[in-house]
Amino acid sequence: MKLGIHPEYHEVEVHCACGTTWKSRSTKKEVRLEICSSCHPFFTGKQKLIDTEGRVERFTKKYGAQTVAGLKERLEKQRKSPGSAASSEAS
Numbered sequence: 001m002k003l004g005i006h007p008e009y010h011e012v013e014v015h016c017a018c019g020t021t022w023k024s025r026s027t028k029k030e031v032r033l034e035i036c037s038s039c040h041p042f043f044t045g046k047q048k049l050i051d052t053e054g055r056v057e058r059f060t061k062k063y064g065a066q067t068v069a070g071l072k073e074r075l076e077k078q079r080k081s082p083g084s085a086a087s088s089e090a091s
């Protein structure tokens with residue numbers, strides 16, 4: 001290894017926002033994370049859906065649970081009676 005061109009690689013304490021800490025190695029003095037394997041939903045299995053504005057709720061209220069069959073049926077209805085869908089959207 002050529003001297004003087006590599007950053008110093010040393011042991012560091014890694015801190016996650018959830019409070020977990022562990023030792024690792026890095027060229028940085030300190031490692032701080034927002035998410036790690038002990039708090040990420042993928043690893044915990046808990047879904048955390050942050051829907052502060054109620055967008056998902058509004059979508060499901062407006063369109064219902066989406067299925068292809070339901071969508072086709074709705075489009076068919078819309079074609080038969082144009083204007084009814086537009087008037088129901090106004091609120």
Ligand SMILES: [Zn+2]
Pocket residue numbers: 016017018019020034035036037038039040
């Ligand atoms: Zn964490």
